[in-house]
Amino acid sequence: MKVTFKIWRQENAKSNGGFQSYEVDGLTDDMSFLEALDHLNEILVGQNQKTIAYEYDCREGICGQCGVFINGRAHGPLDNITTCQLHMRSFTDGQTIVVEPWRAKAFPVIKDLVVDRSALDNIMEQGGYISAKTGTAPEANAILVGKDVADKAMDAAACIGCGACVASCKNASAALFTAAKINHMNSLPQGKQEAHRRVLEMSRQMELEGFGSCTFTGACEVECPEGISITNIAEMNARRAMAKWHNL
Amino acid sequence: MFLRKSIIALTGLFLCIFLIVHLSANIILLLPQETARGLYNAYATTLRESFLIKIVAYVLYLSIILHVIYAIQITFKNRRAKPKKYLENKLRQNSSWASQNMGLLGVAILLFLVVHLANFWARIKLGLGEGVRLDDNGHVDVYEVTYSLFQNSYYVFFYTVLMVPLGLHLHHGFKSAFMTLGFYHKKGLNILAKISLAYAGMMSIGFGIIPLMVYLK
Ligand code: HEM
Numbered sequence: 001m002k003v004t005f006k007i008w009r010q011e012n013a014k015s016n017g018g019f020q021s022y023e024v025d026g027l028t029d030d031m032s033f034l035e036a037l038d039h040l041n042e043i044l045v046g047q048n049q050k051t052i053a054y055e056y057d058c059r060e061g062i063c064g065q066c067g068v069f070i071n072g073r074a075h076g077p078l079d080n081i082t083t084c085q086l087h088m089r090s091f092t093d094g095q096t097i098v099v100e101p102w103r104a105k106a107f108p109v110i111k112d113l114v115v116d117r118s119a120l121d122n123i124m125e126q127g128g129y130i131s132a133k134t135g136t137a138p139e140a141n142a143i144l145v146g147k148d149v150a151d152k153a154m155d156a157a158a159c160i161g162c163g164a165c166v167a168s169c170k171n172a173s174a175a176l177f178t179a180a181k182i183n184h185m186n187s188l189p190q191g192k193q194e195a196h197r198r199v200l201e202m203s204r205q206m207e208l209e210g211f212g213s214c215t216f217t218g219a220c221e222v223e224c225p226e227g228i229s230i231t232n233i234a235e236m237n238a239r240r241a242m243a244k245w246h247n248l
Numbered sequence: 249m250f251l252r253k254s255i256i257a258l259t260g261l262f263l264c265i266f267l268i269v270h271l272s273a274n275i276i277l278l279l280p281q282e283t284a285r286g287l288y289n290a291y292a293t294t295l296r297e298s299f300l301i302k303i304v305a306y307v308l309y310l311s312i313i314l315h316v317i318y319a320i321q322i323t324f325k326n327r328r329a330k331p332k333k334y335l336e337n338k339l340r341q342n343s344s345w346a347s348q349n350m351g352l353l354g355v356a357i358l359l360f361l362v363v364h365l366a367n368f369w370a371r372i373k374l375g376l377g378e379g380v381r382l383d384d385n386g387h388v389d390v391y392e393v394t395y396s397l398f399q400n401s402y403y404v405f406f407y408t409v410l411m412v413p414l415g416l417h418l419h420h421g422f423k424s425a426f427m428t429l430g431f432y433h434k435k436g437l438n439i440l441a442k443i444s445l446a447y448a449g450m451m452s453i454g455f456g457i458i459p460l461m462v463y464l465k
């Protein structure tokens with residue numbers, strides 16, 4: 001299999017960057033997308049050229065580290081997967097594949113396809129935790145949680161923080177990420193004590209980081225590898241309104 | 249931005265309700281010429297003389313102004329959040345065109361509103377331009393203003409075509425407003441999406457077809 005990669009190259013955060021094309025031969029259908037990029041990097045090393053920078057860790061769709069914009073879609077042409085789960089069989093022989101870094105003011109490019117997602121960590125620092133010393137793992141049934149609540153919290157907790165929601169949103173809004181984190185914690189008994197402060201401060205930090213607001217286009221839930229529902233954002237809005245009301 | 253976005257949603261929904269009332273009244277225009285004239289002018293007079301309607305009218309003006317100002321603000325702020333666009337972006341694969349272009353659709357509606365208000369509101373309420381006669385019952389002949397306007401095919405075309413962006417704006421806006429305001433019940437939202445489509449369809453087809461029907465009278 002042979003494809004042409006058209007890849008964004010940028011030396012560092014300050015330089016301008018631009019696209020560069022690479023014709024790559026010797027790929028197979030069952031190679032993952034990242035393996036295809038690895039293959040290209042090996043060729044570049046052989047030619048004594050600078051390799052392309054991109055992020056990954058687990059390569060099994062659980063860490064959220066990987067993530068690039070491929071042919072006009074976050075994480076590539078399929079819905080609800082990570083870049084590392086994408087395979088070359090999703091492309092055709094001879095195809096040109098455009099690879100770009102996540103684009104958002106709050107996600108500055110560090111090098112090539114790597115962006116700085118610290119802004120998401122800054123949102124987490126405003127309440128994406130429970131301020132109590134938990135010691136060792138407690139007895140599982142000490143605090144009872146109904147199955148429906150546990151399921152819903154788990155669906156939101158599935159967020160791996162990859163940033164595809166921000167990348168695919170026309171407003172570069174981090175609303176899906178922030179909502180998932182808030183709803184996960186606020187729906188569980190352990191999170192209730194700080195629920196109001198959490199929703200207000202995390203949503204505030206989201207705006208301070210320079211993310212846009214939500215227009216409910218729904219692009220995020222299609223690109224989210226965990227399929228986190230956009231209704232989470234509506235729920236965050238409801239929780240925010242309740243917290244505001246409570247603080248009056 | 250959360251507060252401003254909620255105001256866009258609230259004013260938007262108020263405007264949505266206004267449109268239902270407005271369209272219902274405009275159905276009178278489809279009746280035979282003289283029946284329509286009598287009823288429409290009487291209705292218009294009743295509205296003009298009602299104190300309650302006066303308040304509603306001011307709420308309406310304020311709603312439009314707030315909706316537009318905040319919408320423009322939020323659109324520009326959102327644009328700043330994404331300064332660099334993708335070389336390739338297949339938006340149609342993950343979202344509707346209308347949802348991606350609410351600002352553009354809004355500008356089309358605003359263009360319509362300016363012309364619409366100049367045609368009716370400025371002439372009838374502000375008394376600008378050509379004077380408006382009274383009908384046989386002594387009511388201001390609002391019907392005549394409408395009827396004569398829609399004898400002009402350019403206006404008919406304008407009034408009909410611009411109901412397309414209105415429909416698209418409403419199709420996304422109606423359901424989006426509920427989510428902005430915190431309605432997150434999944435099944436409810438599925439039903440709401442259908443209501444939103446039906447509502448938008450009725451408004452754009454309803455408002456769009458009346459000028460045509462009047463023209464063909
Ligand atoms: C008959 C007139 C109009 C009605 C009934 C209407 C209704 C709505 C509704 C219900 C929403 C949804 C709010 C939300 O997503 O929470 C909305 C959003 C919006 N409207 Fe309007 N609108 C009207 C006119 C306009 C005009 C004249 C403009 C602009 C010049 C405008 C610009 C916008 C924009 C930009 C949004 C999306 C804001 C965002 O989510 O980013 N609208 N509209």
Ligand code: FES
Nearest residue numbers: 059063064066084
């Ligand atoms: S590398 Fe861990 S999710 Fe892709």
